[in-house]
Amino acid sequence: MGETARRLPDTVLRRLRTAGDWLRYGARLLERSGAAHGQGFLDAGEESATLLAHALGLPWEALGEALPRPMPVPAAARLRDLLERRALDREPTAYLTGEAWFGGLRFRVDPRVLIPRSYLVECLPTLAERLGAERVRRAADACTGSGCLAILMAKAFPDAVVDATDLSPGALEVARLNVADHGLGARVRLALADGLGDLRGPYDLIVSNPPYEPEELRSTLPDEFRREPAMALFAGADGMDVVRTLLAQSAERLSPGGLLAMEVGGLRGAIEVAYPELRAEWLPTADGSDCVLCATRAALRAGVTKPAARRASRGGTGRARAARGKGRAR
Ligand SMILES: C[S@@+](CC[C@H](N)C(=O)[O-])C[C@H]1O[C@@H](n2cnc3c(N)ncnc32)[C@H](O)[C@@H]1O
Known part of the structure; x- marks a missing residue:
């Protein structure tokens, strides 16, 4: 045309x-x-x-x-x-x-980052209540993109220093602008890393909204969603590549009373098959998708060290559902 x-x-x-x-x-x-x-x-x-x-x-x-x-x-x-x-x-x-409103805050966005819409924004109050907002001193946001969750975490946990990682240098540049906009340079530290990389913690709270779509979904996404960075959406044949890394890293790097909260879209079934011993909780979300895994250090250590043989996941995922029109409210 x-x-x-x-x-x-x-x-x-x-x-x-x-x-x-x-x-x-x-x-x-x-x-x-x-x-x-x-x-x-x-x-x-x-x-x-x-x-x-x-x-x-x-x-x-x-x-x-x-x-x-x-x-x-x-x-x-x-x-x-x-x-x-x-x-x-x-x-x-x-x-x-050039902007997105998320969790009541304004974030700069451009095609280097996913447009913020993570379910984790709904879960932060629950996590603050469980852990005690003032007791969280060290936190991490793996796969930070625009930095939105790291910034919201720094606000929800006023005494925490937050390590925020991403494997995309472009995303980290956007995150840097957002951290500066919100005056959090002293408490949100950005790092280029695969998952948590060599950051050791120990962390009282690790959150992540990683890429979790199976590669095969790529061709089915509406054009708008294909304008977002592929590495923000897709994670290998079964969508589990980054999830696997983060489960293993979190088992080692949480503090004794610490929690991992990770959005996993439609991967719940695949995770339950791959990690049958993992006693995870699924945090409720307003739309009933309940797709945020929550696990203690003890649960991760018991359930993640010996995963069952890998099986490919099938079926829709959270971001795919969003692509079909199930929007995430501002
Ligand atoms: C779904 S986006 C989430 C961004 C942001 N946390 C949010 O909720 O809007 C996933 C992010 O993970 C990053 N990423 C992909 N693979 C990664 C890896 N192995 N380690 C760290 N970050 C990764 C992508 O660059 C992208 O910014």
């Missing part, structure tokens, strides 16, 4: 007068174009409002007042470009605006 054919029609756009007209047009366009949501947004309406606010240079909360007013010409040009890139080129909204 040529460039001209991919532009939105002037005849329709000329009829849009107010910011509210553009909001409704954007939502309809995203619905009709079959754009996939789930990268931090629930639906086309939310994405349209976010793009409109960005084009107007307004915070989301100020949008209501702007809706009845005429759309300024420069903002209309900016929004047209954003809508074309979102609806026609399938760029994710968060990459277009």
Whole structure:
């Protein structure tokens, strides 16, 4: 399809007068174009409002007042470009605006990092209650991406120093910006590492939202999701490559009363088969997927050192479900 054919029609756009007209047009366009949501947004309406606010240079909360007013010409040009890139080129909204809101905080994002949507954000209060927020002194976030979970952990555990790792130098650059934005340079330490690398801990809490999709899923993802880094999503033929590493590393590096909390998408069955002796708990999540494994050091030491023979996992995963439209709320 040529460039001209991919532009939105002037005849329709000329009829849009107010910011509210553009909001409704954007939502309809995203619905009709079959754009996939789930990268931090629930639906086309939310994405349209976010793009409109960005084009107007307004915070989301100020949008209501702007809706009845005429759309300024420069903002209309900016929004047209954003809508074309979102609806026609399938760029994710968060990459277009350069930010994502997650756990009540703003994070910078770009195509070097996964757009934040981990279930772990729901689990942090439970973990703080169990461990005692003030008693956690050393924590780790393996596979930190944008640094969102490490930063939220540093806020939830005010006396903790958090080691945050990633195998992608680009992701760590984004994380560095976010750590600085939130003024946490003294407490969140970033490191290039495979899993936890040679960081020894011992940690009172290790969290991770690793890549956990089987490779075979790659070709089935909507275009928006393929714009995220492949290494943020896929982890070998069975999706378990990084999960295996982190289970083994955590068994060695948790403090005696420490906990591992790891999002594993649809891998629960595969983990239960591969580690039959692992007495893990599955933390509840609001949508009922309950896909966050939680294990003590003792459980990991008893259950992870001798995994059963590997078996390939089949079936959907958390991020694949998101790709099919089950969005993660802001
Ligand atoms: C699913 S993303 C999670 C990012 C972030 N924690 C979040 O929840 O938004 C997984 C991250 O793991 C990183 N990664 C992939 N393989 C890794 C490995 N072996 N060791 C450390 N990080 C890895 C990717 O670069 C990516 O940033």
